[in-house]
Amino acid sequence: MHFLFSDCVLDPERRELTRASKAVGVGPQVFDLLLYLVQNRDHVVSKDHMIDAVWGGRIVSESTLTSHINAVRKAIGDSGEDQFLIRTVPRKGFRFVGEVTEAQASERFSTEASGAATDVPRPALPLPSKPSIAVLPFQNLSGDPEQAYFADGVVEEIITALSRVRWLFVIARNSSFTYQGRVVDVKQVGQELGVGYVLEGSLRKAGDRIRITGQLIEVSTGAHLWAERFEGQLEHIFELQDEIAAGVVGAIAPQVELAEIERAKSKPTASLNAYDCYLRGIAHTHRGTREAIAEALSLFRRSIELDPEFAAAHAMAAWSYFWRKVNGWTEDSAREIAEGERLARRAIELGRDDAVALTRGGHALAHLTGDLDSGIALLDRAVFLNPNLASAWFLGGFLRTWHGECESAIEHFERAMRLSPVDPELYRMQAGIAMAHLFAGRIETASTWAERSYGNLPSFLMVVALIAATRALSGRHEDAKRAIEKVRKLDPALRVSNLSAWLPISRPEHFSIFADGLRQAGLAE
Secondary structure, rough: OOEEEEOEEOOOOEEEEEEEEEEOOOOOHHHHHHEEEEEEOOOOOOOHHHHHHHOOOOOOHHHHHHHHHHHHHHHHOOOOOOOEEEEEEEEEEEOOOOOOOOEEEHHHHHHOOOEEEEEEOOOOOOOOOEEEEEEEEOEEEOOHHHHHHHHHHHHHHHHHHHHOOOOEOOOOOOHHHHHOOOOOOHHHHHHHHHOOOEEOOOOOOOOOOEEEEEEEEOOOOOOOEEEEEEEHHHHHHHHHHHHHHHHHHHHHHHHHHHHHHHHOOOOHHHHHOHHHHHHHHHHHHHHHHHHHHHHHHHHHHHHHHHHOOHHHHHHHHHHHHHHHHHOOOOOOOOHHHHHHHHHHHHHHOOOOOOHHHHHHHHHHHHHHHHHHHHHHHHHHHHOOOOOOOHHHHHHHHHHHHHHHHHHHHHHHHHHHHHHHOOOOHHHOOOOHHHHHHHHHOOOOHHHHHHHHHHHOOOHHHHHHHHHHHHHHHHHHHHHHHHHHHHHHHHOOOOOOHHHHHHOOOOOOHHHHHHHHHHHOOOOOO
């Protein structure tokens, strides 16, 4: 018999406790104490009864019992303050109050839903050529079968949202749901469905609140890449369902991409295909340095050679040319801008329904040609296709910044940072929000965000220029002069007179505040 509660499984026969599918090491008396509390959850158990059951009636100090109760709570994710699972009843004892579901050990690999034999696993399927994921039905731990529809609805929304990510292979709902009601082995699921990642979770109802937990697991290693918990009121059940779906997709898509980048980096160069070259290029793009972008361009071009209709590779190559331009690294500016524009237009032509291609290609095209309106329309379509793509939000924020829509831009940057709070491109988001605050006249706020971005990439020319301008505008002229010296080293050709060729700032008042700050800092006319 297994006991399932919260995100835990307690197996008395194997004397194992798992939490979020990960083994939890506990001492024998801590395990026995937890098991006793779970088995006697229908009533309050006194300290004397616990001592008799766990210590055989031996003399045990109050502090020993307290420390073991605390250890049990820690192991299952509870605390003396929260008491979600184990409640202290003053002067009476303790009671396990979590909702518990009992499952027979034989159900671990039960296939009743599909009618298959329990001891005959399905043949392993080969992995697709791109990252692949299955979203398993979430366990309903609420003790209320009526809540199962909500958990199923959450899973269906997540599958639908993940399916919009073009570079991700997502197992259809009908296949995922053959595992309904079963405690499964993630590696077996991965082999049977032919996927590299599995998302699993659980639902628990407590009073008028619903709690959903989810965890992303890499099948080959069993490693947990991401885990999160969501809570909300039952009366807002469908809004919570949408929030969970958006939050899960926004969080795990970058995690899968980063894991795939590491996988590609570990492969021998001779075995690379178009997608591996693309992933390696992405990794270099995240670093943002001149040398890294040169290497990224080479990899994106190789990816295009291997697959001439790979829209995202065209888009990232175009975007690399944009990054060279914005940092003053172009060697033949006219030629590179023309090539970036060509690649961007080809990306948009090939990837009309590809959110990544529209995002990077649309942003590069707008910046290289100055057509902000068309760029914003392309980025808005990318958001429509994939509302959880952080890069679509923050690059759309940049275009709105240059267009003069400061408050809308800030909302876009904040949404991107909420979707992907540990993103490798966080410094770019910080730079964008700094510029938007500068144009809105919030000098000190702009300076703070610019300094944060600088700490992540000191060679980002726009950020160093922002720091120089905001320091000068706030009266810190010596600090501003030191920053402008850094600007001169990064791009000796930059002048106040060629700012408009550097950044597509559309509103005269916004151009003036930036130019005035740089002028006060000491940038030559």
